[in-house]
Amino acid sequence: MALAAVLDPVTNDAAVVFYYKQEKDNINLAVNLYSLSGGADSLFVDNNTSGSLATPSSLLAAGNFLGSIRVFGVANIPKAIDTPTDKTNVVVQTSPVLNPISHPSDDTIQVPAGVPLAVCKTNIDGDTTGYVCYLKTIDGALQAVYWTIKRNDSAPSTIEQAIHKNSKLAACAVNEQPWIFYQNPKGEVRAYNIATQSEILVQNTDTILEGSHIAAIAADGIIYVYFVSNKNMLRRVKYTNGGWSGAKDVSTVEVTPGSAIGLVGHKRGDETIIWHFFRNEEHIVHEQKGPSE
DSSP states (O other): OOOEEEEOTTTSSEEEEEEEEEETTEEEEEEEEEESSSOOOEEETTOOSSGGGBOTTOOOEEEEETTEEEEEEEEEEEEETTEEEEEEEEEEEEESSOEESSOTTOGGGBOOTTOOEEEEEEEETTEEEEEEEEEEEETTEEEEEEEEEOSSOEEEEEEOSOOOTTOOOEEEEETTEEEEEEEOTTSOEEEEETTTTEEEEEOSOTTBOTTOOEEEEEETTEEEEEEEBTTSOEEEEEEETTEEOOOEEOOSSOOOTTOOOEEEEEEETTEEEEEEEEEETTEEEEEEEOTTO
16 A cells, blocks of 8 residues: 655645545545644645556655655556557656656666655755665566666666565665665565665564565664564664664554555654554554654
């Protein structure tokens, strides 16, 4: 179940949550705006740029970089303008404007409809770079492909690490370095630092459900990693002071199998409150946890 969340860059006081809503034959991009400070929530249904182009099983990822909130997913579009009936599934920016991240004929961005996606950004001395990551089988091996996206340039690379066939993806910037999170063939959660090309084990995630969605966020020197347990409960571990905490449930509400997880950090005084979003049946659950909880 597609779901992606990002902090509202205008107010810094609301979470913008994207998901798909089906109306007859159209798969529409919808968005909810959730207040993070006790104000009113807003619902904008069927605000979409892709219409029936989006595939029903497509997942979503969102980030705020290069002046816009950008949402990425998968669309079924023609490989070329002069062959409108020859369509393929490709990774695209679905909002604010539907736009493939490369030419649709580029095999690098041609993927299965339900491919996992993850997005993050870095900002070093005012130079902002977006990272869009997804899984793709290349030469018989499942690999994570990521694109670095700048204002006038984009390019693909691969992470040559062993990845579980049912793994999902998460991404966040840690000290302005992009990290990608996934499950390896043993089911362990691993984190790969693109900048240093190094991998670490995310400890104490042994209760993770195989193929669970993963979400990650860094705030105030703490790395938070969320996942769904084998009891369908949302759990998290934290990396702080040089070590990983034990896993703790962060909600008493069961996660509907297949639901994605969205995270947003909201600064409140001297600490950052982490808001999480996930599906329970048709409802989007939104709750908060402080760093010490």
